[in-house]
Amino acid sequence: MNDAASTIEESLTPVRGREQRSRSVATRFTRAEEALLLRAATAKGKKFREWARDVLLSAASTSTPTEADPLFTEVQALRLLLVNTLEPLLRGERMTPAQFREMLQYVKTNKHKAANDVLATYMHKGDDRP
Numbered sequence: 001m002n003d004a005a006s007t008i009e010e011s012l013t014p015v016r017g018r019e020q021r022s023r024s025v026a027t028r029f030t031r032a033e034e035a036l037l038l039r040a041a042t043a044k045g046k047k048f049r050e051w052a053r054d055v056l057l058s059a060a061s062t063s064t065p066t067e068a069d070p071l072f073t074e075v076q077a078l079r080l081l082l083v084n085t086l087e088p089l090l091r092g093e094r095m096t097p098a099q100f101r102e103m104l105q106y107v108k109t110n111k112h113k114a115a116n117d118v119l120a121t122y123m124h125k126g127d128d129r130p
Contacts, residue, residue: 025056068115076118077111 029037041051068076084103088095095103 068112068119072119073111073115076115077107080107080111080114 037052038048041048044051046054081103084106085095085100
């Protein structure tokens with residue numbers, strides 16, 4: 001067998017311990033889309049097909065999240081902090097350092113619930129993502 005045939009045969013041999021893959025999905029892209037996708041795969045240090053497979057599997061496993069991701073949760077924490085501290089300030093009230101610490105504790109305690117509530121609102125409306 002020549003080297004090329006040997007390499008192809010080796011690449012077709014299933015990886016030991018992994019379930020054999022049996023399905024292939026094909027799609028077409030414009031040249032600009034292809035360039036964008038290839039850059040994204042290269043940036044991750046992966047071959048295009050490997051990167052695309054990872055992205056599809058990741059998207060499928062998180063398409064209906066039951067809990068907000070950490071970044072979204074922190075954005076909601078900032079929102080809680082701003083709304084709850086700016087409102088009294090706009091009314092001309094002052095906030096003591098103790099009240100501010102209390103507010104920070106409130107935000108820390110309630111940020112996950114707030115993020116999940118916002119996420120649930122988006123899911124209820126049929127939107128995929130907030």
